[in-house]
């Protein structure tokens with residue numbers, strides 16, 4: 285029996301990480317079930333892809349209405365499955381509305397037929413047209429179970445595809461609601477297949493036209509290898525280890541508040557969380573003081589509007605504790621936090637600020653994915669940029685400098701998919717901005733026009749301006765072929781540098 289068949293008929297019980305209550309139960313779907321769902325999605329894709337962009341936009345407006353109508357239920361389910369405060373969860377629904385609105389408004393313009401110049405074949409006219417892949421697979425993580433799918437689904441569907449989504453096994457109930465919300469379009473645009481890694485793997489092997497994966501770098505690598513068997517194209521949004529640079533003369537109070545927000549929101553379980561701060565000597569002391577003051581204002585707990593909630597994965601608090609203890613062994617100093625909060629729940633960990641951090645410490649290499657803010661004092665801006673780039677990841681980053689010109693200069697030197705100047709995290713909330721990483725943070729882009737085109741294939745079409753003339757292919761390969769010497773001279777006349785060289789080529793002399 286194959287590994288895939290071994291999990292047939294099993295179910296996943298989704299548990300609230302704070303209370304242990306069962307939020308819902310979903311099936312673990314087999315490869316055969318996944319294939320059947322993908323086949324159904326192809327049928328819907330044939331109708332949906334045939335609609336024009338305006339008809340699709342009207343249908344997606346009904347999806348937005350369903351999001352609004354079910355916002356409370358969605359936020360409560362997100363909160364129950366992840367342990368994040370309701371106040372954080374509701375922002376996912378807000379982001380979902382803004383991303384959907386962008387996609388439905390801009391798909392027509394971004395994907396319309398585009399004429400291109402035909403030089404040197406001037407007897408032709410040509411254009412690029414964009415067509416859907418058919419069915420897109422979306423494999424998504426648990427940390428933003430609505431926010432992340434809405435970086436993919438509106439763009440894929442507005443481009444004319446249907447989607448089969450594999451939500452994380454930790455947040456499958458939220459995933460099912462997301463699929464239901466899309467059914468308000470009047471079409472089954474999104475179908476959820478539930479299960480663990482094997483179900484995801486079955487989806488990767490299925491007959492989909494494109495795969496959008498958001499999750500860890502390790503899983504991303506695995507998916508890329510698996511997708512290679514069918515040569516299915518993949519967009520990968522992976523982890524991050526985002527740096528913040530704070531230089532002398534920067535507004536350190538603002539920088540510190542942004543670092544605290546950028547690190548501790550969602551308990552640090554954000555791909556573009558600030559995980560490394562580099563400050564120059566003049567900014568260091570005031571920045572540390574301001575970061576401690578801002579951290580002291582945070583309320584951690586289980587109330588809907590607390591700032592810091594529970595971690596989501598079982599065992600996460602113990603994992604973070606180990607990372608912090610190891611950093612202490614290596615010489616770092618905890619200024620605040622550093623402990624579990626078992627009085628609040630199994631998976632609570634205090635917002636933690638660390639100083640005396642050296643870039644060579646273990647916590648500076650891999651994603652922490654928890655509420656830990658390490659601050660490194662550097663000697664110069666040059667060193668800050670070097671250390672920020674000396675990392676396997678390159679998702680997002682943050683810069684606070686003396687003035688806008690210095691900030692922009694630093695920003696343009698960072699190996700990073702995006703840069704927030706004078707802020708953290710916000711870039712991904714602007715749906716017109718493409719979102720994605722470099723290095724181990726992945727490739728391809730979600731959001732923006734790039735995101736709409738990511739889910740479309742470009743078809744180049746060429747036609748004759750003078751249909752009565754013989755075709756060029758026929759002219760070149762039949763009848764009297766051009767004299768190669770004439771072609772060589774023509775090449776020189778057109779592409780040599782300088783007028784003398786062009787004339788020399790034309791008359792057949794070396795210049």
Ligand code: NAD
Pocket residue numbers: 423424425426427428432450451452453479480481482483484485486488498499500501502503504506507521522523524554555556651653679721725
């Ligand atoms: P994960 O890689 O463990 O799982 C993500 C999804 O992939 C889940 O649905 C899982 O079931 C599925 N999966 C696991 N193994 C698979 C396989 N072999 N084949 C197919 N599917 C498989 O990630 P996670 O723990 O759910 O999420 C946290 C990670 O996601 C972090 O690394 C975080 O940085 C990253 N992330 C990245 C972004 C981004 O936009 N770049 C956003 C959010 C989270």
